[in-house]
Amino acid sequence: MIRRCLIMLLATLAPQMAACDSFIILQSTTSTQNSGLYDSILPRFSAETGIEVRVVAVGSGQALRNASDCNGEVVITHDPAAEAEFVNAGFASRRHDLMRNDFVLIGPGDDPGDAQSAGDIISAMRHLADGKFPFVSRGDNSGTHRRELQLWNLAGLNPAGSWYRETGTGMGATLNIAVGMNTYALTDRATWLRFGNRQHHRILFEGGSELANQYSIMAVDPQRCPGINAEAADIFLRWMLSQSGQAAIASFTLGDVILFEPNSSGN
């Protein structure tokens, strides 16, 4: 028994020692993974460069936190304020615009809170708060959560009460709750369009500069984190910002809708 256990243990640990070829860890927001973007573009990058990209998909807050622990080479997030802090703290030399889409307000098909008729997202959210129409929030310090809080703030509201629920989970789990509890929620458009459990929920408000959703990419500074694979990280960052990377992002569509519109300033 003991001998068998030891053999099994060695067999388990051995492959790790051997598999130390070129790979990087990408700390990422969840929407880019849940929507299927990485499955679509990363194989192309790996085929071109031989570098494997291992994606850890968590909320933007946790992605930046993990990267500042040096547990990753590259971050893709959508929280400009938190990204600026990351750069200011010296974890990355700069942030690069990568791509964009927008946030949308989703809710029950019959729209009891009448968000549709609002002139802008701020008044739509005021409608919901005034009528205490149930709303679920990510509550997890993610890019989407932080944007939602900004919107309440712009509306001069501090949402609280039994109509406002914080799920403290990812976008997908929150959407499942929104559908299950028949409530409103703020989500990024890509996750919503690719979400498989929409049932009778639909987009009730979209558009306006307040709902712009900018994704950025940053390489962790090797001076701050000496152990990382900075060379491969740099190749990946450059590829994502290059024409081939941007074209790969643009070719990820649903029907004829581009889910993430590439907008790097070139590199």
Next chain:
Amino acid sequence: MSSLSEAFLTSVQLIISADPDLYEIIFLSMRITLSAVAIACLIGFPLGAALAVLRFPGRGTLIVLVNALMGLPPVVVGLTVYLLLSATGPFGPLRLLYTPAAMIAAQTILVTPIVVALTRQTIAELDREYDETLRAMHASRIDTIGTLLWDARFQLMTASLAGLGRALAEVGAVMIVGGNINHATRVMTTSIALETAKGELSMALALGIILVSLTIAINASAFLLNSLLEQRVYA
């Protein structure tokens, strides 16, 4: 109801189609869980038996502690192992975070208290039964522990199966230390969590059905093996 039957159909289709991604995920789940349980048994059997047989100050406290640790929250274990293995943490230079080895470490911590506690109970019961005989033979403490462990080997299967069940079903710890990386650290439970997040509920449920079937199959084979061996010994 329709999504339940859809899930059953999907699970059957997945198994029949021999989807290589699915088998990769199942294989990794089994590899991680079996390794964690094997290590936990290696530590837990002798430790549990020692707790049952030896008398020392603080023994009662230790037993209570081990019993309580059976309820360790996986997410807390995951977070602790994350901080230990993190590049800036004490074991950072080993570069083990986001590898199967990290997931084995986390699951070993979760499973070991279960194996220790159940072993202690099994051995303590057997010890009461054997007490006079062993004493008449002037067996040393070490010999006693060895004899009891050997004679309890069939009952101890239950301890390892309980540990296995815990490890196979657990998602909180492996999600944090493994990162659910496709083709690297994605296992059954983290796949189910991901499919749920994508709103692909019938796919998630289908994977769940496969995981439960796997657990039943393992327990059934353990039961059969156990009774076969038992028959050979006691016949």
